[in-house]
Amino acid sequence: MNQLLKTIKANLFPFIVFMILVSACVFGWYFYHPSSPYHARYSFVVSYQEVGTLSPGNRVVVRGIAKGQILKVELTDDAVFVKVEVLADAKISRHSEFRLINAGLMGEREMNILTADDDDWIADGDTVLGAYDDGIAGVGMVFLNAIADLDTMRQMVVALKDSLTIGTSGKKMERIVKKGKNLVRAGENLVTETRNDAQAVLDKAESTLQKVRGVIDDAASKGAVSVEKGSAMLAHVDSVLAQVKATKEELDAVSARLDKTDNTAGLVATGKGKLVKELDKISVDIDKLTSDIKKSGLKLNVDIF
DSSP states (O other): HHHHHHHHHHHHHHHHHHHHHHHHHHHHHHOOOSSTSSSOEEEEEEEEEESSSSSSOEEETTTTTEEEEEEEEEEEOOOEEEEEEEETOOOBTTTEEEEEEEETTTTTTEEEOOOOOSBBBBOTOOEEEEEOOHHHHHHHHHHHHHHHHHHHHHHHHHHHHHHHTSSHHHHHHHHHHHGGGHHHHHHHHHHHHHHHHHHHHHHHHHHHHHHHHHHHHHHHHHTSSSSHHHHHHHHHHHHHHHHHHHHHHHHHHHHHHHHHOHHEEEEEEHHHHHHHHHHHHHHHHHHEEEEEEEHHHTTTSSSOO
């Protein structure tokens, strides 16, 4: 018995200190943590046309600070109604922006509320309209699609270039150049056919680059890439676009000259050489542009590459 009392007395002080620390943590959480039931809350509903992968328990952020959570997501024929609960000290105007975005390294969904400046506060039980935003991760997926489009475009350009050098069209052109005027009509037909193929590839290249330009511009406006980096990429896209347009103009010029002269052999040789050279430059520039976009993609908050 005496030994037990001695043991209790010897460990009493450490035990008291331990209990004080535990109690301090418990009371600290209860009185100060946002999730504590001690804090008053109110709830309201936000109506969306679409919400993505939103689930109960996802965060609600007001002016950059976590203030609550998603309570319920209800899908109806007319809209998707999201019920949220926030702390009572979170004063939110009815005219605020209620955005659903992807945030964090894992791309988790959250409601991000950008509050308006007026005093028309939301009350418990109110319903307001929200906006769906792809967020950073959404931008990342668009970047991936843009890179896939660029790769497809590059393959088309390389295939056209190869057809003019090692393919059937290339061999026919060599015959025309060697035999000259004896194959004038054949030369005209082949150049017209090649022009149509090249025109289709270059038109596709131009539309793809315009699409990529829009993706980069949108990413810069959302803050997914820095303004400086976005401007540099846009300048790169514009450079390749200008090259594609110049190649199209050169192609049209050769076709126009072909209609006015019988110097088919000379035109075929000159036109083929210039077109192959320009296509080679375009394919190299597309590779560089793709690499540039990938490097910028690594700067995104979500690692998409």
